[in-house]
Amino acid sequence: MSGELDGMAAVVTGGGSGIGLATARLLAERGAFVACLDLEPSEARHPLLPLKCDVTDTRSVVGAVDTAAERLGGVDILVNNAGIGAQGTVADNSEDEWRQVLDVNVIGIARVTRAALPYLRRSRNAAIVNTCSIAATAGLPNRALYSASKGAVQSLTLAMAADHVADGVRVNCVNPGTVDTPWVRGLLDSAPNPDAELAALRARQPTGRLVTAEEVAAAIAYLASPAAASVTGTVLAVDGGMHGLRLRKS
Incomplete structure (x- = not known):
């Protein structure tokens, strides 16, 4: 798959860790120029472009997206992962x-997409992928x-896909199961019995394990690629079968 994104410009929010950083690295491996927007983007090292951004602040968002477009030569791919x-x-x-989440x-997602749309509309391979x-x-x-927030993200994804298909902008989302990220590890550390909590999180997915950030990144990279x-208006589950499988207990 190396080179399939050659010359394309990608913006990844929440690109400083977890799924976002794994996605940014994979997009770069496949040839894209990638900007990582995050409150703390220091882990996004060369060849990634780290940019500080607070997605709750319009001025911060517009400044970061405009800087990314200027440095990368536009925006072809937007990954709303924050x-x-x-x-x-x-x-x-x-x-x-409730207000914060x-x-x-x-x-x-609305702020970043609004800032990126003028650039995406100029692209011949424009794609938005939302992390749901x-x-x-x-x-x-x-x-x-x-x-509630993620239900809104899924509905927003479908509405955006309908609104922007005529602009040549595809919009999809990925629905991960429980992913082994720093945030999940933090939840485990705060649990009364971390080992039991980890076992429960693994068990609720039919594969019997947590999803990896790299597996979610691979799905995002596919949806973002030519x-x-x-593919637009699609919800791609990366959840070890959790959404659809109902296994019998042996």
Whole structure:
């Protein structure tokens, strides 16, 4: 697959760690010039272009996207990956937490996409990939706020795909299961019994293991590539079969 993205310019939000960094590295391996937008982008090392960006701040977003387009020669690919998590039932999270999570996970996608659209419309291979979650379609315990935000991301993806297909801009999303990222490891560290929590997270996916960031990155890279030129408005699950399989217990 090396070289399939030669000369293309990609912007990845949340590109400083986890899925975003794995995606940025893979896009670069396949020939793209890649800017990583993040509150802390220091892990995005050469050949990646690290740019500080707060997706909740319009001025920060516009400045980072414009800088990326100037340095990379435009924007062909946008990966809206920046996001934050939340735990609790609908009764547990404060209104401030609701505003913060929705501001980052949903409105952040709108801000970055709005800033990138003028550049994407000039591209002959324009693609947007949003990082969603299995939480958009599966009722997970103690994830009310997070699930609401990701349900919105999935619906937003489909609406964006309809709005921009005539512009030649494809829009898709990936729905990962539980991914082995620094954020998930932080949740495990804070659990009363980290080993039991890890075993439970593994067990709820039919494959019996966590998804890797590199596996999600591979799905994003496919949706972003010209190989997926006829794919838009699609939700691609990378979840070890969690969304569709109902295995019998032996």
